[in-house]
Amino acid sequence: MSIDNPEVMETPNAEAVAEAPILTEVLPELPTVMDEQDLIIETRNLSKRYGRLQAISNLNLQVPRGAIYGFVGPNGAGKTSTMRILTTLMKPSGGEAYISGYSVVTAPREVRRSIGYMPDFFGVYEDMKVWEYLDFFAACYEIPEAQRPGLINDLLELVDLAHRRDDMVDKLSRGMKQRLCLARTLAHDPQVLILDEPASGLDPRARIEIRELLIELAKMGKTIFFSSHILADVNEICTHIGIIEAGQMVAQGPIKAMRQQLMPHRVLVITLLGRMDEAKEALLHVEGILGIVDLPPEDGKIRIKVEFTGEDLRMSEMLQALTSKGIPVVNFAEESSDLEAVFMKATKGIVS
Amino acid sequence: METPATRTRISLNPLRPLLRNPVALKELRGRMRGPRAFVVLTCYLIVVGGFTTLLYIAGTAATYNTTGEVDGGTLGRVLFGSVVAIELFLVTFITPAFTAGSISGEHESQTYDLLRTTLLPERQLVFGKLFSALAYVFLLLLAAIPLQSIAFLFGGVDVEEIVISLLVLLATAIFLGNIGVYYSAITHRTLRANIMTYVTILAVILVTTAGAVIALAIVEGLDPSTSSSGSEWVLLVARGIFVCLNPLTTLLSTQQYLVNQQTLFTFKYTFTDGTTTTLPSPWIAFTIFYLLLSVAVFFATTRHLKRIEG
Numbered sequence: 001m002s003i004d005n006p007e008v009m010e011t012p013n014a015e016a017v018a019e020a021p022i023l024t025e026v027l028p029e030l031p032t033v034m035d036e037q038d039l040i041i042e043t044r045n046l047s048k049r050y051g052r053l054q055a056i057s058n059l060n061l062q063v064p065r066g067a068i069y070g071f072v073g074p075n076g077a078g079k080t081s082t083m084r085i086l087t088t089l090m091k092p093s094g095g096e097a098y099i100s101g102y103s104v105v106t107a108p109r110e111v112r113r114s115i116g117y118m119p120d121f122f123g124v125y126e127d128m129k130v131w132e133y134l135d136f137f138a139a140c141y142e143i144p145e146a147q148r149p150g151l152i153n154d155l156l157e158l159v160d161l162a163h164r165r166d167d168m169v170d171k172l173s174r175g176m177k178q179r180l181c182l183a184r185t186l187a188h189d190p191q192v193l194i195l196d197e198p199a200s201g202l203d204p205r206a207r208i209e210i211r212e213l214l215i216e217l218a219k220m221g222k223t224i225f226f227s228s229h230i231l232a233d234v235n236e237i238c239t240h241i242g243i244i245e246a247g248q249m250v251a252q253g254p255i256k257a258m259r260q261q262l263m264p265h266r267v268l269v270i271t272l273l274g275r276m277d278e279a280k281e282a283l284l285h286v287e288g289i290l291g292i293v294d295l296p297p298e299d300g301k302i303r304i305k306v307e308f309t310g311e312d313l314r315m316s317e318m319l320q321a322l323t324s325k326g327i328p329v330v331n332f333a334e335e336s337s338d339l340e341a342v343f344m345k346a347t348k349g350i351v352s
Numbered sequence: 353m354e355t356p357a358t359r360t361r362i363s364l365n366p367l368r369p370l371l372r373n374p375v376a377l378k379e380l381r382g383r384m385r386g387p388r389a390f391v392v393l394t395c396y397l398i399v400v401g402g403f404t405t406l407l408y409i410a411g412t413a414a415t416y417n418t419t420g421e422v423d424g425g426t427l428g429r430v431l432f433g434s435v436v437a438i439e440l441f442l443v444t445f446i447t448p449a450f451t452a453g454s455i456s457g458e459h460e461s462q463t464y465d466l467l468r469t470t471l472l473p474e475r476q477l478v479f480g481k482l483f484s485a486l487a488y489v490f491l492l493l494l495a496a497i498p499l500q501s502i503a504f505l506f507g508g509v510d511v512e513e514i515v516i517s518l519l520v521l522l523a524t525a526i527f528l529g530n531i532g533v534y535y536s537a538i539t540h541r542t543l544r545a546n547i548m549t550y551v552t553i554l555a556v557i558l559v560t561t562a563g564a565v566i567a568l569a570i571v572e573g574l575d576p577s578t579s580s581s582g583s584e585w586v587l588l589v590a591r592g593i594f595v596c597l598n599p600l601t602t603l604l605s606t607q608q609y610l611v612n613q614q615t616l617f618t619f620k621y622t623f624t625d626g627t628t629t630t631l632p633s634p635w636i637a638f639t640i641f642y643l644l645l646s647v648a649v650f651f652a653t654t655r656h657l658k659r660i661e662g
Contacts, residue, residue: 087469090661108660109471117469123462127382139374140470184466 032066032239036254040065040100040192040223041086047094048081048247055081056247058095063225063240065191068218070234070255071227073244079227080120082244083196086225087117100191113141116185120196120227122177126170130161133169134184141188155183159213175206182213193217195226199233211237265290268306268315270322271331276302282321288314301330374472375480379454383488392488393495396446400438400496407434408502425508432503433607436517439496440524440599444553447489447525451532452545454481455657459540474657478537478650482529489525493518512616516635517603524599527642528553530649537653560598567591584623596637606635 041063048056056078063069073079084090085097088108096103102110125133134152143151156162159179164172172180178198185193198214199207215237218224228234234241242252251258272279280292288310295303308314315334322329371377383389411427455477458464467477500517503509531552535545567590595601609619617636622628 084465084661087465088660089465089468112469112471115469117466119462119465121462123466125378125382125461125463127385128378132378132381136374136378137466137470139372139377140467140472142471145372188471 036064038065039063039098040067041069041098041225043082043086043095043097045095046082046085046092046097048078048085048090049093054247056085056092059244059247059249061097061242061249062252063192063223065223066218066221067240068214068224068238069226069240069242070238071225071242071244072229072231072234073227074229077244078247079244080196081247083117083194083227086111087115087194088112113188114191116188116190116193118181118185118193118195118198120200122174122181124169124177124180126168128169129165130156130167130169130172130180131165133180134187137184138187143188151187155186158186158216159183160209173206175202175209178202178206178210179213182210186217190222192223192225195224197228198226199228199230207233265307265309267335268308268318269295269331269333269335270304270306270329271298272302272304273328273330274302275327276304278325279304279322279327282325282327283318286314286317286321289318370483373476373480373483375477376483377480379480379484380487383484389488392446393492396442396492397495397499399442400435400499403438404431404435404499404502407431425506428503428506428508429607429611431506432500432509432513432517433603435496435500435503436521436603437600439493439500439521440603443489443493443521443525444528446492447485447528448532448546448549448553450485450488451482451529452536452549453542454485454533455536455653456540456542456545457536460542475650475654477657478533478653482533482650485532486525486529489529490522493521493525513607513610516606516616519639520599520603520606520635523639523642523646527646527649530646530653534649534653534656537656557598557600560594561601563594564591564598564601567594588621592631592634592637596634596641599638602634602638606633609633 039062041061043059043061046056046059046061047054059078059082061071061082071079071082081090085092086099086104088104088111091105096105098104099111100114102114104111125136128136131152134155135148138148138151139145153162153165156165159182161172161176161179161183164176169177169180182195182198185195193214195214199210202210211233214224214226218239238255240252240254241258243250270279276294283289283292283306286308288308290307290309293305293307295305297303306318308318315332319329319332322332371380408427408431411430455464458467497514497518500514528549532545532549535548535552536542539545539548567587571584571587571591595605609615613619615633617633618630619633620628620630
């Protein structure tokens with residue numbers, strides 16, 4: 001599966017998602033994480049129990065500074081509980097959680113200063129103007145009155161709502177409200193954004209706008225920790241993912257490493273104009289090849305699928321082996337192991 | 353275009369420090385926006401004004417003295433007392449309505465979690481909600497002062513009485529406001545908070561009125577030859593407590609002492625054995641008690657909000 005045809009685990013928005021690719025021709029470049037060991041969000045054996053229900057058990061979350069971390073899992077896996085603990089709204093039953101080095105239990109004020117939180121609902125006051133809404137939250141974050149008008153204009157500019165500054169909040173569309181909420185989370189210039197299902201319930205255009213905004217914010221140096229049950233979102237913008245199921249972390253790490261770790265076999269599809277046997281013979285001499293399978297021909301062209309392990313260098317060696325013998329290669333492309341396969345492999349389907 | 357920056361710079365508002373409280377500012381903006389604030393104020397004045405007019409018509413007919421002229425002093429006092437009573441009634445109903453939705457409304461609009469993750473201290477949240485609601489109630493009370501003052505035309509009422517009535521009304525509003533916010537904080541549901549607030553108010557009114565009446569009946573029925581001054585003291589204090597817990601009896605007995613004894617701050621009580629003692633006027637006890645209780649409820653509300661979901 002490629003980016004051009006994203007599928008979803010749960011499809012409340014199946015039509016919406018299907019339309020999305022028209023607008024995503026150019027995918028923005030993702031930020032890079034400098035130091036994998038510099039953790040800005042860290043939990044150690046975090047647990048949460050509601051009566052007899054164990055919502056989270058021994059969760060060790062590790063989010064490096066500057067990452068766009070996708071926290072993926074089915075509904076009811078413990079994503080929201082984890083986020084409520086990280087945002088100081090709920091006490092953990094056991095374990096520790098730190099944001100920017102501050103414990104969410106013992107230093108909640110410092111944690112609140114470092115985070116911007118967007119829950120999975122809008123949370124807007126309907127009887128306010130757009131600028132008043134931001135002014136109110138800026139005041140709640142103790143931003144001096146004199147600085148607020150400039151800040152509000154900057155925030156509205158960033159989320160592209162400057163033209164709606166004096167409108168009432170209830171006149172805004174869903175996507176606009178979501179962007180206004182995102183602007184609110186940025187009022188105090190936090191280092192970390194904790195976003196619960198930021199794209200849920202939005203139309204395709206609004207989803208893409210939010211996605212681009214998140215990448216923009218990551219480039220500004222913010223760490224973004226967001227939850228989603230839609231893999232397509234995660235696939236396109238995350239540098240890191242964590243997969244949670246039934247309150248337990250099944251797998252986490254940089255997205256590339258995750259793909260390799262869980263899907264060690266890489267798959268290459270080669271299209272030829274002829275000389276298939278010679279091609280197979282040539283490829284067998286390359287190290288790391290696990291198997292070659294014939295695919296049904298397409299438009300009369302021969303196609304073979306090569307499974308291999310290792311770095312990109314292997315692919316280069318394969319291409320050289322073919323071209324040095326003058327074999328007519330017309331297409332040579334890796335089939336990206338999609339996140340859904342990674343996800344299905346990692347989770348056992350306990351929840352949902 | 354006018355920006356908020358220019359707007360704030362030219363402001364000479366004496367309430368400026370209070371408006372630093374973001375919640376108070378937001379609530380006042382919301383409350384005074386649109387026709388609602390104007391409509392409530394107008395209806396309130398129509399009700400109070402209508403009753404005053406009716407009482408005036410009824411009063412002039414009923415208070416002819418022996419020489420066939422209207423007894424101005426009595427009419428003035430009746431008008432004044434009635435206006436205060438109506439105000440008390442309206443404040444008792446309006447204040448809970450303005451406050452019982454304050455915190456639960458944040459839960460209902462799903463903004464409570466957002467507020468909790470900001471740096472806004474809980475006491476500022478409670479104070480802002482309370483202040484904005486009480487500011488409007490205070491506006492209603494101030495707006496009715498001209499109607500209270502009609503009594504001046506007939507005499508029999510002093511400025512001090514208007515000030516005292518305002519103090520008692522205000523203490524009542526502050527207490528009821530705190531009760532409303534408290535229930536709003538602990539229930540998360542506006543409807544339930546409203547019901548709990550009104551039930552509490554009704555209970556206070558019933559218990560204090562019944563208590564005052566019973567204590568009074570016992571005092572009146574005392575036989576001077578058999579009762580000791582000790583037991584009379586107990587009854588006097590008991591009656592005093594019940595009277596001072598109820599704004600209506602507080603106002604009535606304050607005015608009674610004012611008319612009979614011409615004293616504003618104290619009154620003399622004569623025991624059945626003939627000895628007398630001087631006690632503070634009920635409005636003082638009422639105001640101090642309910643303001644202290646309001647502070648206690650305020651802190652209880654703040655404490656409740658500080659708790660983090662376990």
